[in-house]
Amino acid sequence: MIDNFARPLLVIEDSDEDFEALSRIMKKESVVNPVFRCSDGEEALDFLYHTGSYSDSENSPRPAIILLDLNLPGTDGREILKQIKQDKNLKYIPVVVFTTSSNPKDIEICYRYCVASYMLKPIDINRLVETIQSFITYWLDIVILPDAVNN
Numbered sequence: 001m002i003d004n005f006a007r008p009l010l011v012i013e014d015s016d017e018d019f020e021a022l023s024r025i026m027k028k029e030s031v032v033n034p035v036f037r038c039s040d041g042e043e044a045l046d047f048l049y050h051t052g053s054y055s056d057s058e059n060s061p062r063p064a065i066i067l068l069d070l071n072l073p074g075t076d077g078r079e080i081l082k083q084i085k086q087d088k089n090l091k092y093i094p095v096v097v098f099t100t101s102s103n104p105k106d107i108e109i110c111y112r113y114c115v116a117s118y119m120l121k122p123i124d125i126n127r128l129v130e131t132i133q134s135f136i137t138y139w140l141d142i143v144i145l146p147d148a149v150n151n
Helices: 016-028 041-049 077-086 104-112 125-142 146-150
Strands: 009-012 035-038 065-068 095-099 117-120
Touching (some): 009 041, 035 041, 041 077, 077 095, 077 104, 095 125, 104 117, 117 125
Parallel strands (some): 009 035, 009 065, 065 095, 095 117
């Protein structure tokens, strides 16, 4: 059996409140995966390409999965997704979009770039908790991630 135990999760999210909600729920659900956060597109690209303040790959391991907000300052999530999926070394990392945008154009663009899932951030806190719990169960417990096959 392949184990997803402790696979790094990269969260690209500019909202402190949304990240805090995710962190609280992950702690409550006893998630052991190391979580790394980038709060804008440029920081995310530095993390993924080991440049800037992330030049030490020990502090920026290759994520097993990426949770991506589309509406980021500077380089937005759509551009991040495009770059990841066009890079031969990164394109196999599953990207789950977690955003407030229900724009059909955004959904189409993301699936065109082979996003693994597109999830809407609910406004209602109870629904938000359920959505995050579903993400945790599915992506961190059930799914076999690509990097697990190589280890």
